[in-house]
Amino acid sequence: MSENNGTHKKVLIIGSGPAGLTAALYAARAKLNPLVLEGTQPGGQLTITTDVENYPGFPDGILGPELMDKMRQQASKFGADCRYETVSEVSFSERPFKIKTEKDDYTADSVIISSGASALFLDIPGEEKYMGRGVSACATCDGFFFSDQEIVVVGGGDTAMEEATYLTKFAKKVHVVHRREKLRASKTMEDRARKNEKIEFIWDTVIDEIVGDENAVNGVKLRNVKTGEKSDFPVEGVFMAIGHSPNTGIFKGQLDMDDVGYLTVKNGSTKTNIEGVFAAGDVADHVYRQAITAAGTGCMAAIDAERWLEEQES
Numbered sequence: 001m002s003e004n005n006g007t008h009k010k011v012l013i014i015g016s017g018p019a020g021l022t023a024a025l026y027a028a029r030a031k032l033n034p035l036v037l038e039g040t041q042p043g044g045q046l047t048i049t050t051d052v053e054n055y056p057g058f059p060d061g062i063l064g065p066e067l068m069d070k071m072r073q074q075a076s077k078f079g080a081d082c083r084y085e086t087v088s089e090v091s092f093s094e095r096p097f098k099i100k101t102e103k104d105d106y107t108a109d110s111v112i113i114s115s116g117a118s119a120l121f122l123d124i125p126g127e128e129k130y131m132g133r134g135v136s137a138c139a140t141c142d143g144f145f146f147s148d149q150e151i152v153v154v155g156g157g158d159t160a161m162e163e164a165t166y167l168t169k170f171a172k173k174v175h176v177v178h179r180r181e182k183l184r185a186s187k188t189m190e191d192r193a194r195k196n197e198k199i200e201f202i203w204d205t206v207i208d209e210i211v212g213d214e215n216a217v218n219g220v221k222l223r224n225v226k227t228g229e230k231s232d233f234p235v236e237g238v239f240m241a242i243g244h245s246p247n248t249g250i251f252k253g254q255l256d257m258d259d260v261g262y263l264t265v266k267n268g269s270t271k272t273n274i275e276g277v278f279a280a281g282d283v284a285d286h287v288y289r290q291a292i293t294a295a296g297t298g299c300m301a302a303i304d305a306e307r308w309l310e311e312q313e314s
Contacts, residue, residue: 007104007105007106007107008096008106008107008108009033009034009035009106009107009108009109010032010033010034010108010109010110010309011027011032011033011034011035011108011109011110011111011112011302011305011309012034012035012037012097012099012106012108012110012111012112013027013034013035013036013037013111013112013114014037014039014087014090014099014111014112014113014114014115015036015037015038015039015044015113015114015115015116015247015281015283016036016037016038016039016042016043016044016068016072016082016114017043017044017045017046017068017114017116017281017282017291017294018044018046018068018071018281018291018292018294018295018298019044019114019116019280019281019282019283019294019295019297019298019301020036020038020044020112020114020280020281020298021036021068021071021072021074021075021080021082021298022071022075022280022294022295022296022298022299022302023112023114023280023298023299023301023302023305024036024075024080024082024298024302025071025074025075025078025080025302026298026299026302026303026306027080027112027302027305027306028075028078028079028080029078030302030306031079032305032306032309033079033080033081034079034080034081034112034302035080035081035083035106035108036075036080036081036082036083037083037085037086037087037099037101037106038082038083038084038085039085039086039087039115039247040086041116042068042072042082042084043064043065043068043069043071043072044068044116044281044294045116045118045119045282046064046065046067046068046291047064047065047068051063051064051145052064052067052141052291053144054140054141054290054291054292055067055291055292056292064132067291083103085101085102085103085104086101086102087099087100087101087115087250088100088101088102088250089250090111090250090251090254091254092111092254092255092274092277093254095109095276096108096109097109097110097111097276097277099111109276109309109312110276110277110278110305110308110309111276111277111278112270112278112279112280112298112301112302112305113248113251113255113263113272113277113278113279113280113283114279114280114281114283114294114298114301115246115247115248115283116246116247116281116282116283116294117244117245117246117247117262117282117283117286117289118244118245118247119137119138119240119243119244120137120240120242120243120244120245121137121240121242122154122206122207122240122242124207124208124209124210125208125209125210126209126210126211126212126217127210129210130210130212130216130217130238133212133215133216133217134210134212134216134217134218134236134237134238135210135217135237135238135239135240136237136238136239136240137239137240137241137244138289139153139162139163139166139167139239139241140166140290141290142237142239143166143167143169143170143171144170145237146167146170146171146236146237147170147171148170148171148172149170149171149172149235149236149237150171150172150173150174150175150234150235150236150237151167151171151173151174151175151235151236151237151238151239152174152175152176152177152207152220152233152235152237152238152239153167153174153175153176153177153239153241154176154177154178154207154238154239154240154241154242155176155178155240155241155242155243156176156178156179156180156182156183156184156185157183157184157185157241157242157243158184158185158186158189159241159242159243160176160178160183160185160241160242161176161183161185161189161190161192161193162189162241163239163241164176164193164196164199164241165189165192165193165196165199167239168196168198168199171198171237172198173198173200174198174199174200175199175200175201175202175233175235176193176199176200176201176202177202177205177206177207177220177222178201178202178203178204178205179204179205179206179225180203180204181203181204202222204224204225204226205222205223205224205225206222206223206225207220207221207222207223207238208221208222208223208230209221210238211232216236217235217236217237217238218234218235218236219232219233219234219235220232220233220235220238221233244282244286244289245260245261246260246261246262246263246282246283246284246286247283248261248262248263248283249261251263254274255272255273255274255277255279256272256273258286260286262283262284262285262286263279263283263284264284265278265279265284269300269304270284270297270300270301270304271304275308276305276308276312278301278304278305279301280294280297280298280300280301281294281297281298282294284297285297
């Protein structure tokens with residue numbers, strides 16, 4: 001193993017959401033002096049979330065950015081080096097591994113990938129403005145805030161049906177807006193949604209704009225794609241359920257991934273197909289996508305990396 005100099009690290013972590021920062025905390029406590037390359041969105045998706053009420057240890061809830069700041073402080077306290085740099089290129093074909101950012105070139109004995117996944121959005125007016133104030137891409141995270149309100153779910157696949165069904169636990173009415181007259185969801189998921197009295201479908205329709213006052217969403221502008229008819233539709237929440245895209249583009253051709261692009265790991269571990277490279281959080285999880293599960297796999301990845309490094313030195 002190489003010496004730990006300025007640009008060489010025993011453990012290099014790509015990404016700084018709950019997975020990356022938990023991995024950094026554990027690796028730092030193991031005296032591995034990890035380097036965290038934070039990426040374009042330091043703190044990950046939680047930085048665009050307002051109230052987080054389902055993360056253990058905060059009975060009164062905590063703001064997403066504040067939670068991530070506390071995680072960063074805790075990892076840094078034990079010696080993690082967090083840098084605001086974005087990885088542009090990696091090479092896992094030789095050792096030590098090579099990692100390039102816009103600021104520097106690094107080498108590492110082991111790499112933990114926690115670059116996350118990005119929810120897909122419509123890129124329409126009002127979407128970014130009301131993010132966290134009525135616009136969400138996570139029903140499990142934010143559904144509770146819409147008790148007894150009318151909301152819209154955008155999408156026609158299994159994710160949309162699952163989100164819509166889940167949201168009926170809280171909302172007064174869930175309107176599923178789909179651009180076609182037929183769903184892409186599996187029959188089981190479709191049947192479950194259709195049988196739910198709280199779910200109503202708006203077919204052949206897209207949202208052109210999300211509107212509201214200074215603080216919150218109060219409606220959407222709809223357009224029928226067949227007739228061109230436009231209408232204003234009052235709702236208090238908009239949930240995007242058109243899928244996620246894992247941030248794995250730079251690893252293509254080097255690491256095994258599924259058809260969508262999620263990294264595949266060996267059962268019961270965070271090990272990828274390349275020894276010494278580990279994956280944690282949403283970058284390898286298309287099922288749960290929660291802060292707490294991401295943090296859990298971040299812990300696993302740090303322990304996997306620590307044990308693997310020990311094996312190399314023995």
